[in-house]
Amino acid sequence: MLVSSKELFKIALQKQFAIPATNFVDQNTLRAYLAVAEKRQLPLIVSFAQAHEEEMKLEEAALFGKYYAEKAEVPIVLHLDHGTDVDYVKRAVDLGFTSVMIDASQDSLDDNIRKTQEIIDYARPSGVAVEAEIGHVGSGENYENLEQSESLFTTVEDAKIFYEKTLVDSLAISIGTAHGNYAGTPHINFERLREISQAVPVPLVLHGGSSSGDENLCQCALGNIVKINIFTDLMNSAVKDVTLESSNYLDVRNSLHSGIEKCLNHYFTVFNTKSVRLY
Numbered sequence: 001m002l003v004s005s006k007e008l009f010k011i012a013l014q015k016q017f018a019i020p021a022t023n024f025v026d027q028n029t030l031r032a033y034l035a036v037a038e039k040r041q042l043p044l045i046v047s048f049a050q051a052h053e054e055e056m057k058l059e060e061a062a063l064f065g066k067y068y069a070e071k072a073e074v075p076i077v078l079h080l081d082h083g084t085d086v087d088y089v090k091r092a093v094d095l096g097f098t099s100v101m102i103d104a105s106q107d108s109l110d111d112n113i114r115k116t117q118e119i120i121d122y123a124r125p126s127g128v129a130v131e132a133e134i135g136h137v138g139s140g141e142n143y144e145n146l147e148q149s150e151s152l153f154t155t156v157e158d159a160k161i162f163y164e165k166t167l168v169d170s171l172a173i174s175i176g177t178a179h180g181n182y183a184g185t186p187h188i189n190f191e192r193l194r195e196i197s198q199a200v201p202v203p204l205v206l207h208g209g210s211s212s213g214d215e216n217l218c219q220c221a222l223g224n225i226v227k228i229n230i231f232t233d234l235m236n237s238a239v240k241d242v243t244l245e246s247s248n249y250l251d252v253r254n255s256l257h258s259g260i261e262k263c264l265n266h267y268f269t270v271f272n273t274k275s276v277r278l279y
């Protein structure tokens, strides 16, 4: 069932769990994710990132995403991840994504607010949920420089101003995770997470979930984070069991699929994801 994230996030907040948001880059990754969600009877967010436009066009992602999500027996959100330009995000709304992220986190707070407002005005009449990001979740490769990373953490003040001006549906915050593989061990600022969630009544979202530590992620899920993005770990797990001897295309594909299943199964458990009925 293709759904918006709004109702799911309310339930996730009440029941203290997070929903994995898994990036698909082709039809096979999408099918592998949905197979796990259906087996476990759990809700899932399947995301397509603007950065993967070379792997798959937005139109293809919308067609495949809607087709498989509608067929699924469990609630599935079709989400645009890191939409960095306003027109691209609007196209995703037109194509039937049920949730979109406008990422203007590299802009000034004022510009970020303005772009987010523009997307909200465009998306809300169609019931499409909007995610924005403040602070900046950088790349894990640069993680050794902890001081520099901390300067990019979301402040309570910015989160408050941003939410009051936009009334965005969900907010990605920077509290110590990073995208991709880590050069060091992530330190999550749980105090900042608590402060923001007490000050701002908006569902919070965590990017860069891969390899951030199961205990850390579990604690985030119990502490008002409703969506955790996972991509790198899924891709690493997919190729783990592929050997040079797997010379047959279908065998390789099945190996990739089972690697993805293992990883997503693991994270459903870590995130405490619970089954949801939406009618």
Ligand SMILES: [Zn+2]
Pocket: 082, 137, 179, 207, 208, 229
């Ligand atoms: Zn991200």
